[in-house]
Amino acid sequence: MNKKKYQCVIFDWDGTLMDSEARIVASIQYAAKHSGYPVLSYDESKRIIGLSLDKAIYTLYPDADESGIEMMAQGYTEYFLNHANVDMRPFEGAEALLSMLKQSGVKVAIATGKSRRGLNQVLAEVGFEGYFDMTRTPVEAESKPSPLMLQQIIDEFGLSANDAVMVGDTEFDMQMAKNINMDVIALSHGVHDLEVLMTYEPVSYFDDLFTMSDWLKHRIIPYSD
Known part of the structure; x- marks a missing residue:
């Protein structure tokens, strides 16, 4: 022992x-939808929790370019901090x-x-x-x-x-x-x-x-x- x-x-x-898992997933899915990327399932989205935001986005969307990652990161942050109605x-x-x-x-x-x-x-x-x-x-x-x-x-x-x-x-x-x-x-x-x-x-x-x-x-x- x-x-x-x-x-x-x-x-x-x-x-x-x-x-905060549910709010993080909701924010990732929101950011993807409003940035023109496929919205992944709950389980797919949650697997990157723990990584930095840029690294998490790239892990989920490896074909995303720099501007796409930046757009998703901005959307995620804005939604998570100011608009998400998912309790945590x-x-x-x-x-x-x-x-x-x-x-x-x-x-x-x-x-x-x-x-x-x-x-x-x-x-x-x-x-x-x-x-x-x-x-x-x-x-x-x-x-x-x-x-x-x-x-x-x-x-x-x-x-x-x-x-x-x-x-x-x-x-x-x-x-x-x-x-x-x-x-x-x-x-x-x-x-x-x-x-x-x-x-x-x-x-x-x-x-x-x-x-x-x-x-x-x-x-x-x-x-x-």
Whole structure:
């Protein structure tokens, strides 16, 4: 059993702390329709959640040129932030988990495929800004599965990859952590099937944030710079 103690816990956002899958898919489908691209199915569209927006669009529409990707990205962002009527909210237990971590004295961070603008807006909407010591998006780094976001976070805190753990719901999260030799926890309540996530040998896996919190609180120690 893994008994390593972590000084830093890094979260993915969409599908891990925020139940936003339906809004993301609706926004992708809207952007495709209004940019003249085929509207893909729900399951096809959701498989890219976790990537940066440009990379996600290119993955779904590999024949799209630069202007087409830009048009879709603009349509997606406008719809997601200002017009989507698809509800999204933090997963149950998210705020209690983050509060526990902050009170424990560990560093808490986000490494997400969302844009900086999108992350800042949604953090403000749910009132979670104060729980995080640092956040990273592809605007400041590179899209997953590049480990650059994780590297920037641990460098900022003066930690090694061995001192931190990544929490995510997609294989992009798993790959990112493995690319820097960082432990990773898999959550099955998000986008990708647990069977896929388990191929990356996470240190543990959970179906919800409550059970993960109970496990994690025994495996963290206060940050020491």
